[in-house]
Amino acid sequence: MARTSEAPSTAAERALARIEAERRGFSARRIRLWLTCGAILAFYVVSWNLAGIDLQKLASGLPKLGRWLASAWPPDTSELPLFALRTAETVAMAAIGTTLATLLAIPMAVLASRNVTPWPTLYYPARWFLNALRGIDSFVFALLFVAAVGLGPFAGVLGIALHTWGSAAKQFADHIENAEMGPFEAVRTTGAGHFTAILYAVVPDVAPVLLSTALFWWEFNVRASTVLGVVGAGGIGQELKNSMDLLDFPRLFTIIALILVVVTVLDQLSGWLRRRLA
Known part of the structure; x- marks a missing residue:
């Protein structure tokens, strides 16, 4: 039977072809994973800025909140x-x-x-x-x-x-x-x-x-x-x-x-x- 160039004729060649295909597939999946992670990270960076998150303001505001809570006791009934x-x-x-x-x-x-x-x-x-x-x-x-x-x-x-x-x-x-x-x-x-x-x-x-x-x-x-x-x-x-x-x-x-x-x-x-x- 004549050997064709379209498909491997031996078990070794078929195994190598599968490994190469899996390697290409793994590389493509890894690229998609990194792109997805990068997109998610970019989304949260933008969201953080749009939401105006300021931990310094939080740190300076917590003592004020504590004073308010202290002044709330005793409750007014x-x-x-x-x-x-x-x-x-x-x-x-x-x-x-x-x-x-x-x-x-x-x-x-x-x-x-x-x-x-x-x-x-x-x-x-x-x-x-x-x-x-x-x-x-x-x-x-x-x-x-x-x-x-x-x-x-x-x-x-x-x-x-x-x-x-x-x-x-x-x-x-x-x-x-x-x-x-x-x-x-x-x-x-x-x-x-x-x-x-x-x-x-x-x-x-x-x-x-x-x-x-x-x-x-x-x-x-x-x-x-x-x-x-x-x-x-x-x-x-x-x-x-x-x-x-x-x-x-x-x-x-x-x-x-x-x-x-x-x-x-x-x-x-x-x-x-x-x-x-x-």
């Missing part, structure tokens, strides 16, 4: 009833905003789920709409609604609801897309309509995880809404901002302590409910 009312406003804002967002998120999640959407042409527009809502923080929404509806908790409720709508609906849609579709197809073969099949075959399967997700967002929004008062959206954040503006650290310490207590209690309650739903 003279306005505790007012703080309790503002905290209740914060919890109510989060509860109503999350509930409204959940009710809006369920039908939108159906549209944004590739496997159950009744109108496939709306799948991508629904996803884009949810991405737009998720991309704007509740703080920004609250700022816009303060200008639209005025100061107070209502603006905070609307801000929480819009951001949570996009975030929760996206998570709902992901859960629905990962659901087992056998029951859905079985119900459809009986002649049931599309929405009937979703209601009886898909919803029971995903309901626990959807409720768990809604509880998570309620817990998250209680923490997030504590700062909405900074833009005039009511709640305990408003008193927090007033204390910071006046440098009233004993009052500020009381507010922060109350926030921590409430968030911890709600975190435990939400975790207990999620475990019951699991």
